[in-house]
Amino acid sequence: MAVILENKKIASGIFMMKVQGVSDCGKEGQFFMLSVNSPLSTDPLLKRPISIYDSEGDTVTFVYRVVGRGTEILANMKEGDTLDLLGPLGNGFTLYDEDVIIIGGGIGIAPLYKLAREHALKFPDKKRTVYLGFTDETFLLGEFSALSNTEVVYDVGGFVTDKVDFSKGTLVYTCGPEPMMRAVHKLSPIKTIVSTESRMACGVGACLGCTIKTINGNRRVCKDGPVFLGDEVFYE
Amino acid sequence: MSNVLETKIMGVTLKNPVIAASGTFGFGEEYSEYTDVSRLGGISGKGLTLNGSKGNDGIRIYESASGLMNSIGLENPGVEVFVKEKCAVMRKMNTAIIANLGGHSLEDYISGVEMLDSADIDILELNISCPNVKKGGMSFGTDPKFAGELVARLRKLTTKPLLVKLTPNAPDIVAVAKACEDNGADGVSLINTLLGMAIDVKRKKAVFNNVYAGFSGPAVMPVALRMVHQVAHSVKIPVVGMGGITSTEDALAFMMAGASAIQVGTATFYDPDAMVKIIQGLEDYAIENKLNNISEIVGIV
C-alpha cells in the first residue's frame, strides 16, 4: 500500500501521480501494476501496468494518459488516498557509458525520464540527445531540458523520427507507439533498445498473457521485458 | 498451525483444500516472490501438452465486468521439460504438485500420461476441456462417451491419482462426470473456463484471433457453483471446485455445495495473496464454528 502525495494534470488527459511508501522504488524502465478497484470490489478486475517515470527512496512518480476506465479511476484519486500496487516489475533499462540518443513518442516518453536522469547522474560527461514526439500538446519538456549535458528536440503533430540525427550517439533507447519504434529501429544504424507494451493479467510472468514473438521465441513482456533489443523484437 | 484444514482426497493428504488453478500460477516460481507458496494446499501447473506449444497469436487477455477472457492457447514447454526441470523446482515449494495435462489426440494423452506416471508428482489432472486449442481438446470433454473412453484408456497407464478437469461447455456436465467416475477417475475438478467472446467495435472485428476465448473470474461464479453442486450430488468421487473464487466466503460456498477442495485462478492476478487470505479465513471459520476438520461442511447444502 502506498499513499498518494500528489496527483495533478500536466497536459490535457495526462496526469502525474506521486506516491510514497513503496518498499522498493525500482529502476529505470521497470513498471508497477496499479490496482484501480476499491478493496472489496472486483471491478475493474485487473491491475494496470504503468512505468516508473521517476523514483527515489520510497517514492515513485507515474505519468499516465487517461484512455479508459482504469486510468480514469486513477485520475480521480486524491492526495492522501491509498494505492495498492505490485512491483517493481520487469527487467528495466541497462545504462551504458556512451553518448545516447533517446526517442520517445506520446505517453511512451514517461519511462524515458528516469532513464535520462540516471544516465546523467552516472555518466555526467556523456551526451544525451532526447527526441520527443507529441500529437498536439507538449509535456515534460522542462523536466528533460533541466538535465545536464542533455539536448532536447521535439516535434508536435509530425514524425519526430524525421528529426533524429543518429550521429549524435552510439546507442538508441526508444519507447512509444509500436509503428514509431519500428520506424526508429529501421532507421537506426546503431544498437537500438526498445520498451514494449502488451496486455497483462498477472504482471509477474505466470499467466503468459503478455507474450510477444521475438527472434528468440516467445518472451513475456512483464518478466523478460518490457525492455528488449530492437533486433530481437522487430526481426520480420 | 492446527490441522483443521488438512484435506485427504484421492489418497493424497493436502495441508489445506486451497490449490492454485492451472494456467494462472505458472509452475509456482514466479509467484514465490509475491506470496508464501508453501502455505498452499497444492499447485496445479501450467497445462502441458506432449510436445509443448507456442500458444495463440494476437491479443491473449481481455477484461470484462468482474471477469477475464484469455486466449493463451496452452503455451507450455512440453511434458519432457516439465518432468526433467519443473518437477524438481516445484517439489522444493513444499506443497502438493499437480501436473495438468491436455492433448490434441488420444496418442498424445497416452504418451503424456506414460511419462508423467514416473514423474515426482502427487496428482495428475487431465484437462479434457481447454476450449482454446482447435483440434481435439473440446470434443473429449463435451461428450460423455469420448470422455469415458479416454479415462478408461489412461487409467490403465498410471497409478497416480487421476483428477479429470471438466468443461462447463459440455451440454450435460453431470453425464460427463459420471462417465469419468465409471471409468476409473479418482476425482473430478470443475469448472474450466466458459466460452466467451469480445468484439472491438471500432475495428468491427473480434478481439481474439480465435474469435472465442476462455472466460473466468468472479463473474462466472454462480454458474460454476451450480455445476459443482449438480456434479457433487451425482458422483461419489471427490469434487474439486473452482470458477470465480476470490474470498473465504466463496470458498466456503463451493465446499458447502460439495467441493472437497477448491482451486483459485483469476483472483491471484489482482491479489497475489488471495489464496493465503482464503486459507487463513477457512482456518478462522473452522475454529469459530468448532469444526474438527473443514471437511465437515462439504456438501451440507
Ligand SMILES: Cc1cc2nc3c(=O)[nH]c(=O)nc-3n(C[C@H](O)[C@H](O)[C@H](O)COP(=O)(O)OP(=O)(O)OC[C@H]3O[C@@H](n4cnc5c(N)ncnc54)[C@H](O)[C@@H]3O)c2cc1C
Ligand atoms: C509495461 C507497460 C508500461 C506502461 N506504462 C505506461 C505509462 O507509464 N503511462 C501510461 O499512460 N500508460 C502506460 N502503459 C499503458 C497502460 O497500461 C494502459 O494505457 C492502461 O492499462 C489502460 O487502462 P484503462 O483501464 O484506462 O483502459 P481500458 O482500455 O479500459 O483497459 C482495459 C484493459 O486493457 C488493458 N490495456 C488497455 N490498453 C493497454 C495498453 N496500451 N497496454 C497494456 N494494456 C492495455 C488494461 O490494462 C485493461 O486490462 C503501459 C503499459 C505497459 C504494458
Ligand SMILES: Cc1cc2nc3c(=O)[nH]c(=O)nc-3n(C[C@H](O)[C@H](O)[C@H](O)COP(=O)(O)O)c2cc1C
Ligand atoms: C490465463 C489463464 C490460463 C489458463 N490455463 C489453463 C490451463 O492451461 N489448463 C487448465 O486446465 N485450465 C486453465 N485455465 C482455467 C483455470 O485453471 C480455471 O479452471 C478457470 O480460470 C476458472 O477459475 P477462476 O475463475 O478462479 O480463474 C486457465 C485460466 C486462465 C485465466
Ligand code: FES
Ligand atoms: S502478464 Fe502474466 S505473464 Fe506477463
